[in-house]
Amino acid sequence: MELLPAVEAFAEKYTSAESPLLYKLNRETHLKVELPHMLSGHVQGKFLEMVSHMLRPRRILELGTYTGYSAICLAAGLPDDGVLHTIDINEELETLCHQYFEASGYADKIKMHIGKAAEVMTSLDEMFDLVFIDADKAGYVHYYDLVWEKLRPGGFILADNVLYHGQVLQPENEQGSQAKAMIRFCEKVLADDRAEQVLLTIRDGILLIRKK
Template sequence: MDIIPAAVEAFAEKYTSPETDVLKRLHRETYLKVEQPHMLSGQLQGQFLSLVSHMLQPSKVLEIGTYTGYSAICLAQGLKEGGVLHTIDINEEREEMCQRYFAEAGLSGKIKMHIGKAADIITRLDEVFDLVFIDADKTGYEHYYDLVWEKIRPGGYILADNVLFHGETLLAPSRQSNNAKAMISFCEKVAADGRAEQLLLTLRDGLMIIRKIS
């Protein structure tokens, strides 16, 4: 399903700051060489992530789901001096590509990449995060939410991507994939959590912003 009409998307892109040269090259290489390139954040969401990072000026960021590193670069752009972004991905085959673009963006010293199962790595991280971005396997979102909650400072944020899941969440249950059902369950979980307040943005494929209030 096209959640946002192409004409609206094009108008928004026209009046959004353009990608940096590094992000343009990363975007192109992803579409040329990597499976499922639609998973890339792209200009609109990337600029949103960058602006959120600049507004918060976080010291510690956690990203669950690196893919080819586009969103990690955007999120790292607003880090405080000495800040670090930890990013986790299960696919070791893309690590070289990610590290190459982190270096080209001048962010190698600010981004620490972890390869392996996210749940295992999150448990081992002894950090307090200002911002967490969840963009990994959809059926794992609820578990990741629980794992990171105590690692986020009060007033910190979680961003969860793909919560509309290509519009499938709007279909009748009999027509929903397991991923769409997982996104609905995740949204219900967050909505029922009195420790949080949230906003579901209809940006790209649906982006939920969650603030830890207690």
């Protein structure tokens, strides 16, 4: 486990740098917002951006906006007619998000919704090419079920925090409720023959799922 900080530092060194705007958002989040570890950050943000560029999705759904860092990264790969819908329950961060969306140049492509993810998601009349789940961990299983019919065949889901700070590797009696929720989610996806998946050990773990 002692190797992990060194590996992360090595990964950051050889990953393309954050844009000045994302660097500023990263710093402001850490200085002014509670729970800054929720930010995707440099390496994961660049990974999300790369995935978006590879897929060129027309429609993206993000569950869990936080301060907007990941939304900006995902929006980078949208085509001219592309749209990203991002949902968060915390209205106090809405102004900060819109400030950075405007500065990024993607404001016309990012539609932010404030409310409960399950309720907002079901109201959206869209078929999505890419979904990023980074909301409350206890809700992942439910979100997976809700989003499945809104995901086009061949579409992808990225589910964040599936390693949950390494707690998923601890004995069951030492796992917190969030870690147990992540294991339940991973087990559900593993048992779903409509999907194929790979668990990536980027940052806090990302489960990459493809709808067959």
